[in-house]
Amino acid sequence: MNIRKKFGEIVRMYFSKWKNWKSWKVRRTNGDSKCKWSSKTIVFNKDELLKEKDDVDLLFIHEIIHAVIRGGHNQKFLNRLKKAKTTASKLHRSELENLIEKEIDMISKSEKFTNYLKNRIPDIVTIDAPDISWKELVKAITAEHGCKPRDITKHKFARRLFNQAKKLVEIEKKTREKFGLLIPKCEK
Ligand SMILES: [Zn+2]
Numbered sequence: 001m002n003i004r005k006k007f008g009e010i011v012r013m014y015f016s017k018w019k020n021w022k023s024w025k026v027r028r029t030n031g032d033s034k035c036k037w038s039s040k041t042i043v044f045n046k047d048e049l050l051k052e053k054d055d056v057d058l059l060f061i062h063e064i065i066h067a068v069i070r071g072g073h074n075q076k077f078l079n080r081l082k083k084a085k086t087t088a089s090k091l092h093r094s095e096l097e098n099l100i101e102k103e104i105d106m107i108s109k110s111e112k113f114t115n116y117l118k119n120r121i122p123d124i125v126t127i128d129a130p131d132i133s134w135k136e137l138v139k140a141i142t143a144e145h146g147c148k149p150r151d152i153t154k155h156k157f158a159r160r161l162f163n164q165a166k167k168l169v170e171i172e173k174k175t176r177e178k179f180g181l182l183i184p185k186c187e188k
Contacts, residue, residue, distance in 0.1 A: 001049055001056075003028065007042070010060040013091065014084045018068050033059060035066035042067060054096040058103065073107045081107070113151070117141070117158055125165035130173075134162055 003026045011021045029043040036043065042063045049056060065080045066072075085100040124137060132140070138149050152158050 003044060003049065006056070006060060007064075010057060010064060014061055014087050015064055015068060018064075021064075021067075024067060033063055035063045037067070037070055040067075054093070054099055057093075057096055058099045061100070062103065073111065075111070078104060078108055078111070113145075113147070114155065116145070117152065117155065118161065120144075121158060121161040122165045125162060126168055130169040134159065137162060 007021075007024075007026045011018060015021070023040055025039070025041045027041060027043045028046050028049065030046060031043070033045045033048055034043055035041075044059065044063070048059050051059075061081075061084050065077055065084070069076045069080060071077065081100060081104050085097055085104065088094075088097040088100060120141065121137065124140065125132060129136075129140075138152050141147070141152055142149055
């Protein structure tokens, strides 16, 4: 497969308003497919390129969206994916449409989980359990949400939020020690 040609085709069909595509490079890789904004390069996993046409088209669409929106799997990403689904429908590509729908479903689920983590981690540490350790926190969330520890620990922001919340708790504690009764402990 000529990936440069394929890239141009997918851009013309699904991202016709994207002007800068010609300044982007496309390469094959043994590693994961990904969009590297710093070098304006999209790399495609060799084995993934050998899959069915619909899978390959979705792969291109997915990586191109990262290039267009310059971001991760956020709401903007989902909106672009929905647009691509509409286009696929107009082009009578029903199998591709199904694949995009599945991708939308998967990403919006993980978006929801990410948002839940962003709210829940600071809450647990600052309100529910200020003395909780990182390990205990992961355990508590897996129990609460029915997910695997890895679902939490794979997100770098999770640990970062935990550390930030811990720092807040520490500052609050020190302030309370310093000023004694002036700041009463907030009861839940
Ligand atoms: Zn992605």
